[in-house]
Amino acid sequence: MKILVCISHVPDTTSKINFTDGDTKFDTNGVQFVINPNDEFGLTRAMWFKEKQGASVDVINVGGPETEPTLRKALAIGADAAIRVNTIATDGFAVAKELSQVITDGAYDLVIAGRESIDYNGGMVPGMIAGLTGANFVNNCIGLEVDGTTATAIREIDGGKETVSTSLPLIIGGQKGLVEESDLRIPNMRGIMMARKKPLTVTDASTSESKTTSVKFEKPAPRGAVKLVAPDNLDELVSLLHNEAKVI
Amino acid sequence: MSVLVYTESEQGKFKKAALEVASYAKAVASQIGTSVTALTFNTKDASELGKYGVDKVLNVTNTNGFDAKVYADVIKQAAKQENSKILVLSSSADSKYLAPLVAVNLEAGYASNVVEAPSSTSPFTVKRTAFTNKAFNDTEITSEVKIIGVSNNAFGLVENAGSATASDFAPTMTEATVKVESIDKATDKVSIADAETVVSGGRGLKGPENWGMIEELAEVLGAATACSKPVSDLGWRPHSEHVGQTGKPVASNLYIAIGISGAIQHLAGINASKVKVVINTDPEAPFFKAADYGVVGDAFEVVPQLIEKLKEFKAQNA
Ligand SMILES: Cc1cc2nc3c(=O)[nH]c(=O)nc-3n(C[C@H](O)[C@H](O)[C@H](O)COP(=O)(O)OP(=O)(O)OC[C@H]3O[C@@H](n4cnc5c(N)ncnc54)[C@H](O)[C@@H]3O)c2cc1C
Ligand SMILES: Nc1ncnc2c1ncn2[C@@H]1O[C@H](COP(=O)(O)O)[C@@H](O)[C@H]1O
Numbered sequence: 359m360k361i362l363v364c365i366s367h368v369p370d371t372t373s374k375i376n377f378t379d380g381d382t383k384f385d386t387n388g389v390q391f392v393i394n395p396n397d398e399f400g401l402t403r404a405m406w407f408k409e410k411q412g413a414s415v416d417v418i419n420v421g422g423p424e425t426e427p428t429l430r431k432a433l434a435i436g437a438d439a440a441i442r443v444n445t446i447a448t449d450g451f452a453v454a455k456e457l458s459q460v461i462t463d464g465a466y467d468l469v470i471a472g473r474e475s476i477d478y479n480g481g482m483v484p485g486m487i488a489g490l491t492g493a494n495f496v497n498n499c500i501g502l503e504v505d506g507t508t509a510t511a512i513r514e515i516d517g518g519k520e521t522v523s524t525s526l527p528l529i530i531g532g533q534k535g536l537v538e539e540s541d542l543r544i545p546n547m548r549g550i551m552m553a554r555k556k557p558l559t560v561t562d563a564s565t566s567e568s569k570t571t572s573v574k575f576e577k578p579a580p581r582g583a584v585k586l587v588a589p590d591n592l593d594e595l596v597s598l599l600h601n602e603a604k605v606i
Numbered sequence: 607m608s609v610l611v612y613t614e615s616e617q618g619k620f621k622k623a624a625l626e627v628a629s630y631a632k633a634v635a636s637q638i639g640t641s642v643t644a645l646t647f648n649t650k651d652a653s654e655l656g657k658y659g660v661d662k663v664l665n666v667t668n669t670n671g672f673d674a675k676v677y678a679d680v681i682k683q684a685a686k687q688e689n690s691k692i693l694v695l696s697s698s699a700d701s702k703y704l705a706p707l708v709a710v711n712l713e714a715g716y717a718s719n720v721v722e723a724p725s726s727t728s729p730f731t732v733k734r735t736a737f738t739n740k741a742f743n744d745t746e747i748t749s750e751v752k753i754i755g756v757s758n759n760a761f762g763l764v765e766n767a768g769s770a771t772a773s774d775f776a777p778t779m780t781e782a783t784v785k786v787e788s789i790d791k792a793t794d795k796v797s798i799a800d801a802e803t804v805v806s807g808g809r810g811l812k813g814p815e816n817w818g819m820i821e822e823l824a825e826v827l828g829a830a831t832a833c834s835k836p837v838s839d840l841g842w843r844p845h846s847e848h849v850g851q852t853g854k855p856v857a858s859n860l861y862i863a864i865g866i867s868g869a870i871q872h873l874a875g876i877n878a879s880k881v882k883v884v885i886n887t888d889p890e891a892p893f894f895k896a897a898d899y900g901v902v903g904d905a906f907e908v909v910p911q912l913i914e915k916l917k918e919f920k921a922q923n924a
Binding site: 494498592 | 674675678698699700702703704705706707709710711713714715716717718719731733735736737738739740741742743744745746747748749755783784785786787788789790791792793795796797798799800802803827835839845846848851852853859860870871874877880881883884894895896897898899900901902903904907908911912915916919923
C-alpha cells in the first residue's frame with residue numbers, strides 16, 4: 359500500500375497571533391511552526407501501517423522552502439520520503455489541485471490529510487482532493503483499518519460516531535482518535551540523523567488557481583473584565599444569566 | 607438565480623442549524639435582490655422554513671441515508687436547476703463533509719466558519735474565523751459560484767414573514783461509495799454541535815466518579831456535556847466530549863467551565879461561545895480572563911448549589 363500523508367505547516371498551538379502589513383499578513387516573528395496536530399495523528403497512523411502492513415509512507419507539503427524543517431520532522435518520525443510542491447499556497451482549492459496532481463501521478467492508495475489545519479481552519483483540502491481525484495472519502499475520521507483494498511473507518515458525527523466500509527483509493531480527513539495522544543512520537547536522535555539522508559524532492563507547481571483571497575485579518579475585540587459572583591450568592595449568578603446575559 | 611441553502615433535518619424535523627442557515631441565506635438574498643430555495647431530504651413540511659425567509663423548498667426523498675458524495679451531487683443538480691450562484695451550508699459534521707465536494711463539483715470557492723452576512727457582495731467578501739478563533743479573516747470569494755459555510759450560532763435565527771412552497775425534487779442519485787455499517791449515537795442527549803448550552807468539566811473534578819453533578823447540571827439546563835483534553839486522555843470521559851483546538855469546536859450561547867484552568871488550546875476551541883461562566887478554586891486561573899462571569903470556589907460545593915438554584919428558577923419561570 360502506498361500512503362501519502364498531507365502535512366500542513368502551522369504555528370504551534372501556544373503561538374500569539376499577530377498581523378503585519380496593515381493586518382494583511384500573519385506575523386511569523388517569533389512563531390514556532392509545527393506539523394498540524396490533525397496531520398500528526400494521521401502520520402502516526404501511517405507509521406502503524408508501515409510497521410504492521412509494510413506500507414510505504416510519503417509526506418507532502420505545498421509551500422515555500424520555510425516548510426522543509428516540518429517535512430524533515432515528519433521524516434524523522436519515520437516517513438520514507440518527502441515532497442514539497444514549491445509554491446505559496448493561496449487557498450484550499452489551489453492546494454488541493456497541486457496535491458491531486460501528485461496523488462494521481464504517484465498512484466497513491468491511501469491519502470491521509472487532517473480534518474482541518476489549525477491556522478486557516480479551512481476544513482476543505484481533503485474533501486477537495488477527493489472531489490478532484492474521484493477517490494473515496496471519509497472525513498472526521500477517528501479510526502481506520504485497511505485489509506487489502508477494503509477499508510473500515512470510524513467517522514465522528516454530531517452526537518456520536520458511525521462505522522463505515524469503503525475501498526481504496528481512499529482520502530481521509532483525520533483527527534485525534536486515529537491514534538491515541540500517547541502514541542504520538544517525538545523524533546529521536548537516530549530518526550533525526552536518518553531523516554537527513556532521506557529524499558526530499560522539490561517539484562514545481564502545476565497550476566495555481568485560487569478561488570478565494572484573504573483580504574484582511576482582525577483580532578477579536580478585547581472583552582470586558584469578568585464579573586465575579588460569590589460562591590454563597592448563586593441566586594445572583596442565575597439572575598445575571600437570565601436578565602443580563604439572557605442565556606437561560 | 608436564487609440563493610440555495612442546504613437545510614438538514616433529523617427525523618423529519620429541521621435542525622436549529624437549518625433554520626439559522628435559512629436566515630443567513632435570506633439575508634444574502636435580500637442584499638442581492640433575489641429569492642431563497644432550500645434543498646432538504648425527507649421533510650415534507652416546508653412551512654417552518656418559510657418563517658425564516660425561504661421561498662421555495664426542494665424536497666428529496668431518500669431512503670438510503672446520508673452519503674457525502676451522493677448528497678454533494680444532488681446539491682449540484684439543485685444548484686444547476688435553480689441557477690444558483692450562491693450556496694449556503696451549516697457547520698454540522700455532514701455539511702463540512704459535503705461542502706468541499708460541492709465546491710469541486712461546481713468549481714466554486716468555499717469559505718467556511720463564516721460569522722456574518724457578506725460585508726459586500728461585489729467584491730463578494732465574508733468574515734470568517736481563523737487561527738481557531740484567535741482572529742477573524744475577511745475573505746473574498748472570487749469564483750463565479752460561491753459556497754458559504756456558516757459557523758454555528760454565529761448568525762442566529764431571524765424570522766421573516768413569508769411562506770414557502772414545497773415541491774418534490776427527483777435528482778439522479780449516484781451509488782454510494784462509502785457504506786454505513788453502524789451508527790452509535792446517543793439520541794437522548796444533546797450533541798455539542800447542536801447545543802445552545804454546554805457544561806464542561808476539567809481535571810479539577812478529580813475523577814470520573816464526580817461527573818454525576820456535571821450531568822445533572824447539564825440536564826437542568828438542557829445542555830450538552832463536554833470536557834478538557836486531559837480528561838478525555840485519562841479516559842474519564844469519551845473522546846467525543848473533548849473540546850478545544852484539537853477537539854470539537856464549541857460555539858454555544860452559554861459555556862460553563864468547571865475545574866478547567868483555561869489553557870490557550872482549550873480557550874481557542876470554545877472562544878466562539880457567547881457567554882462564558884467559570885467555576886474554579888484558583889482566582890489566578892487564566893480562564894477568568896476569558897470569562898464573562900466567574901465564581902471563585904470549590905466545584906464540589908458550588909455546582910450542587912447552582913443546580914438547586916436553577917431548579918428553583920425553572921420552577922418559578924415554568
Ligand atoms: C498541541 C496541544 C493541543 C491541545 N489541545 C487541547 C484542546 O483541544 N483542549 C483542551 O482542553 N486542552 C488542550 N491542550 C491541553 C491544554 O494545554 C491544557 O493542558 C488542558 O486544557 C488543561 O486541562 P484542565 O484545565 O482540565 O486541567 P488543569 O490545567 O489541571 O486545570 C484544572 C483546574 O481545576 C481547578 N480546580 C482544582 N480543583 C477544583 C475544585 N475543587 N473546584 C473547582 N476548580 C478546581 C484548578 O484550579 C485548575 O485551574 C492541548 C495541549 C497541546 C500541547
Ligand atoms: N499547504 C498544504 N500542504 C499539504 N497539505 C495541506 C496543506 N494545506 C492543507 N493541507 C492538508 O489538508 C488538511 C486540511 O487543511 P485545510 O483544508 O486547510 O483546513 C490539513 O490537515 C493537511 O493535511
